[in-house]
Amino acid sequence: MNESNILLEIIKKRRSIRHFDGRKIPDDFMQQILEAGRWAPSGVNAQPWRFIVVTGKDTLASLAEKCYYKAFKSRHVGEAGAVVVVCADPGAGSRAYIIDAAIAGTNMTLMATSLGIGSCWIGAFEEQAVRNILYIPPNLTLIALIALGYEIGKASVPPRLPLSAIVHHETFNSAGEPGAIKKMMKSGPFSVIGKLLRVLINKR
Numbered sequence: 001m002n003e004s005n006i007l008l009e010i011i012k013k014r015r016s017i018r019h020f021d022g023r024k025i026p027d028d029f030m031q032q033i034l035e036a037g038r039w040a041p042s043g044v045n046a047q048p049w050r051f052i053v054v055t056g057k058d059t060l061a062s063l064a065e066k067c068y069y070k071a072f073k074s075r076h077v078g079e080a081g082a083v084v085v086v087c088a089d090p091g092a093g094s095r096a097y098i099i100d101a102a103i104a105g106t107n108m109t110l111m112a113t114s115l116g117i118g119s120c121w122i123g124a125f126e127e128q129a130v131r132n133i134l135y136i137p138p139n140l141t142l143i144a145l146i147a148l149g150y151e152i153g154k155a156s157v158p159p160r161l162p163l164s165a166i167v168h169h170e171t172f173n174s175a176g177e178p179g180a181i182k183k184m185m186k187s188g189p190f191s192v193i194g195k196l197l198r199v200l201i202n203k204r
């Protein structure tokens, strides 16, 4: 298998895991996950991300209390082996600090997948409460919590839209797509006419 296949496989394999067994994540794995975040691209290479690694069971339990979506409590935060809290410093020099930090977070979830560790991006939390628990200074923007751990069970695969529903070629309005005309000119009778025209115009 070549490298691009391996990468696509990891991307497809990553799932949002919502049931962990609470086991500790080995330090060298944690190091590699953080390293994957560190090597993310960022606007003007400002690297505005700041990571808080939480492994203490009591703190994880406190965070879990403050992570929920409507009535759904994020119990998986409390069951995780670690949670990486991704923050961003707006003053670091990149106007895209939120995007930069999100890319770093994505890198970490993919690295975790490649190491056999489940992850879940948590975006629904009580911001002020999380800030208070972790003493996050007010100048930092809180981006996400990434729960990491060993999965119990097997998460289902939420479907994705087909490429045909999300990809547009050359312009958003495919009807006026210059690429389509080019393609037509390259095939069938149009290609012969096209070649003739090119010979006449360019004399070759």
Ligand SMILES: Cc1cc2nc3c(=O)[nH]c(=O)nc-3n(C[C@H](O)[C@H](O)[C@H](O)COP(=O)(O)O)c2cc1C
Binding pocket: 014, 015, 016, 017, 018, 068, 069, 074, 120, 121, 122, 123, 124, 125, 156, 157, 158
């Ligand atoms: C910005 C963002 C916020 C999310 N917030 C939560 C959350 O608060 N709790 C949770 O359990 N999952 C959360 N998720 C995970 C999504 O529900 C999940 O990615 C989506 O359903 C697709 O499933 P998959 O990740 O397994 O492919 C979030 C994902 C993103 C990208």
